[in-house]
Amino acid sequence: xxxxxxxxxxxxxxxxxxxxxxxxxxxxxxxxxxxxxxxxxxxxxxxxxxxxxxxxxxxxxxxxxxxxxxxxxxxxxxxxxxxxxxxxxxxxxxxxxxxxxxxxxxxxxxxxxxxxxxxxxxxxxxxxxxxxxxxxxxxxxxxxxxxxxxxxxxxxxxxxxxxxxxxxxxxxxxxxxxxxxxxxxxxxxxxxxxxxxxxxxxxxxxxxxxxxxxxxxxxxxxxxxxxxxxxxxxxxxxxxxxxxxxx
Ligand code: HPA
Numbered sequence: 001x002x003x004x005x006x007x008x009x010x011x012x013x014x015x016x017x018x019x020x021x022x023x024x025x026x027x028x029x030x031x032x033x034x035x036x037x038x039x040x041x042x043x044x045x046x047x048x049x050x051x052x053x054x055x056x057x058x059x060x061x062x063x064x065x066x067x068x069x070x071x072x073x074x075x076x077x078x079x080x081x082x083x084x085x086x087x088x089x090x091x092x093x094x095x096x097x098x099x100x101x102x103x104x105x106x107x108x109x110x111x112x113x114x115x116x117x118x119x120x121x122x123x124x125x126x127x128x129x130x131x132x133x134x135x136x137x138x139x140x141x142x143x144x145x146x147x148x149x150x151x152x153x154x155x156x157x158x159x160x161x162x163x164x165x166x167x168x169x170x171x172x173x174x175x176x177x178x179x180x181x182x183x184x185x186x187x188x189x190x191x192x193x194x195x196x197x198x199x200x201x202x203x204x205x206x207x208x209x210x211x212x213x214x215x216x217x218x219x220x221x222x223x224x225x226x227x228x229x230x231x232x233x234x235x236x237x238x239x240x241x242x243x244x245x246x247x
Contacts, residue, residue: 002242003036003047003077005068007185008085009205009227011050014235016143017041023075029066029112034056036071044242047077050152051185059164060184068114069192079199079245081136082190083234084157085227086183087210087218089171092152093181095226097206098144098233100137101129101157104202105177105189108161113188115195124195131190136201143240149233159186168212182210203237205230 003011023036039046050069052058060243072080088094116124137153144151158179161167166174166182172184181204193200207226208218 001045001047001076002079002081002245003049003072003075004238005082005189006048006050007083008052009055009085009231010234011054011056013041013046014047017046017048025067025071027067027070027074029070030064032067032071032215033063036075038075041239041242044239047072047075050100051082059154061108061111063185064075064112065189065192065203066115068197069189069196069198070115073196073198078196079133079136080193080201081238081241082200082202083139084183084185084202084204085207085223086157086181086204087165087177087208088206089158089182089210089213090181091181093206095206095208095222096229097152098149098230098237099152099155099181099204099206100132100140100205101105101155101181101202102132102137103156104131104190105156105158105174105179106191107126107174108159108184108187110161111188113191115192126194128191128192131194132201133199136199136241138245139200139241140237142205142244143237147236149237150209151237154238155180155204157186157204158182160184166211171210171212181206203234205234
């Protein structure tokens with residue numbers, strides 16, 4: 001089954017989603033951000049989990065990523081499309097752009113970032129050379145073509161800790177590293193999904209220019225306006241992509 005992890009601005013799949021079951025928040029790793037909602041989205045079975053909880057109560061550094069991914073796995077999820085609001089670093093990532101990164105760099109710290117923490121005597125190292133699923137990215141790219149909705153189908157997601165935005169110098173460094181977008185929630189979510197063998201892709205909504213890329217300060221009203229516009233395109237894109245997924 002496919003799961004959608006909703007980021008900032010995406011707290012439900014809309015009226016076409018019909019709830020069939022709800023999985024409680026308790027896991028061996030603590031509570032998930034919200035109940036996992038299991039249902040039918042037109043003719044597709046999907047699970048939905050808002051990363052920041054209902055009403056955006058959980059900040060990026062405090063999200064229990066392990067509980068969220070573990071609960072999805074337990075619910076029978078094998079594929080995740082994650083929605084992430086991001087800042088744009090490279091010139092093709094202007095606010096309003098939808099992007100499908102194919103690489104990431106992790107700048108976050110202090111987060112529980114592995115299921116293989118040695119507690120049960122098991123040490124495992126997973127391959128993470130290509131952090132995002134090619135199959136899921138292809139379906140999302142195809143969905144963009146079908147809907148006439150432009151999607152930048154490559155990029156490198158730099159994952160920072162937040163909740164503050166970056167300094168201009170931090171963004172310059174990330175630019176030199178090759179990052180094209182920056183967000184606070186990309187990791188450890190993607191790596192935890194890999195550890196549990198869940199295919200994972202990120203659909204990023206660019207909501208501002210990253211710090212120092214233009215002369216203005218980062219403004220929350222601007223972010224919220226771009227988020228609202230972006231999310232309007234995200235639901236049809238997700239639904240079309242879900243129908244293109246191989247069985
Ligand atoms: N930096 C980090 N995370 C973000 C940004 C940003 O500029 N915009 C939205 N999420």
